[in-house]
Amino acid sequence: MFEDKNQEKTSLEELGEFGLIDHLTGNFKLHHKSTVKGIGDDAAVLDFADRKVLVSTDLLIEGIHFDLSYTPLQHLGYKAVMVNLSDIYAMNARATQITVSVAVSNRFPLEALEEFYSGISLACELYKIDLVGGDTTSSTTGMIISITAIGEAAKEDLVYRSGAKPNDLLVVSGDLGGAYMGLQVLKREKEVFKVNPNNQPDLTAYSYIIERQLKPEARKDIVELLMNLGIHPTSMIDISDGLSSEILHLCKNSNVGCNLYEDKIPLDPTVISACEEFNIDSSLVALSGGEDYELLFTIDQKKFPELKGNPNFTVVGHITEKNEGAHLISRNNSKIPLTAQGWNSFAKA
């Protein structure tokens, strides 16, 4: 739908690679003193003084990670940044810079890339991120996005996946499963559209979960909130692949077990009603759905009073000794071993 069938659109060929990147990134503002030199040389130059430097990278492929038939390009740009910032926040760090590389076929008009970069730009403005590098190139078929996020933290603030201790509380921010159910709604509408292109769906009832899918927010605010509350998590990870798989990462890296309580998993009412409509188990959606970009962390029990009653946090379980294993305590009180059902892009569809 973004191919250049409209002759008034600008072809990428006219601009060439250098003109294109200048055109797309010319209006980006820089926010950080640590950005010594952004776009325009062989490499960006950054200065973090005595602070630690965080680097995380992600590759997003059309047809695997996103579907342009229901993803507006501006949202895609925004989400691609969020996915990467989320990894930096999951280290309890401050995200400061990104590089963005994007490949599209030369049938994409300039205007499509401008839309994509407007989403990148909005994310950079709202999250105070400097765009410091990257390139645009052509692809043989679909769109490919590669983003590297860079951040900084004082050594003592960093939180790894490996610090959880027995009796620590297991906490999640926000609620889970929304992004996955939003995707189910969008996929269904796509099928309806194929049959009847004139159908005008009313998606008002699904707006929360569709927004969770198309325009998620990375939880910068949670990192700031934890700092203000004086809570230093013992371990942390972001929830990109579903709660179950992330908990298992924490347990493996920290060499511990855990009990997760099914009835504690935070679910938005919209998620519950969509699950009923689609006849899917809502716990399964939260455990394996992915793309929520909430934070999962562990805290010392003594810190519980600091976040008790705070609507941003839900205690969903606790850490145990490793030999007790990692379990889900179901609503009917049976103990089920947690298994990673995180998303495997290599699995046959």
Place this chain on the structure above:
Amino acid sequence: MFEDKNQEKTSLEELGEFGLIDHLTGNFKLHHKSTVKGIGDDAAVLDFADRKVLVSTDLLIEGIHFDLSYTPLQHLGYKAVMVNLSDIYAMNARATQITVSVAVSNRFPLEALEEFYSGISLACELYKIDLVGGDTTSSTTGMIISITAIGEAAKEDLVYRSGAKPNDLLVVSGDLGGAYMGLQVLKREKEVFKVNPNNQPDLTAYSYIIERQLKPEARKDIVELLMNLGIHPTSMIDISDGLSSEILHLCKNSNVGCNLYEDKIPLDPTVISACEEFNIDSSLVALSGGEDYELLFTIDQKKFPELKGNPNFTVVGHITEKNEGAHLISRNNSKIPLTAQGWNSFAKA
């Protein structure tokens, strides 16, 4: 040619994404104290103390940047690293870490990715680079590689594109045009192979230029050599898109003009003979060919004695005032404006 038609090969699906990245990166050694935490958390953690941090990123797409029908996967892995390190060296800095993300269709067997990573591993060993992150994912069609290189330098050692001054000398390392002519030979052999698959070509005469194309080296040694010679370039860039386009970048960023002497452009004898065979002008190849990954830099004239007679360097021209423009002084002494004929991946083939 790397698709999984052999049932003894291991499918990527069996391993899943987490198993796969562990399997492929398990044997990589770390070389740098600055690598606090490599692969295995949400982000890598690096510590550069008071040194500046360099970041550069590149996206390589099958069918656009490489052709697997004549590119061995090990060479491709090696070259993908070189392309990125070259950008860090072009800042007169030390490359220290990389992240590697790769997408392939699930018809690629594990063994193909192992070959690719063996090339990455060799490059990391020889250039003392720590692999600190990245991911593997699936693609709908071809192979996609995204690498981010990270480096460090003391502030006073950094060289930008912007420091060239009138009367500075314009210097290139090594020789030019080899990578482009190597590609022409490989493309011709591919056409021959299509017609007669039993043909066994003798490519001995082309081994230098084929190696320049398939297994280029980033000029870490030149950065070290310049330091040992006490030469601090006034500006520097790596030659990835052809001499002409790189010179224009230096001139534009430094706000100067230049005279480039055609008869000074360093050409290997193999390049000259291949150009005769293919009936291509060798100067044009050096000016617009690209992928040589040599360094182009400017030095104060006073520094000329330090590199005079050194076989690693060729003075190819000098910087002028901006209003004199950027020119090629041809062999017959005519003055031709330099134009960027660097590679534009969006141009129609």
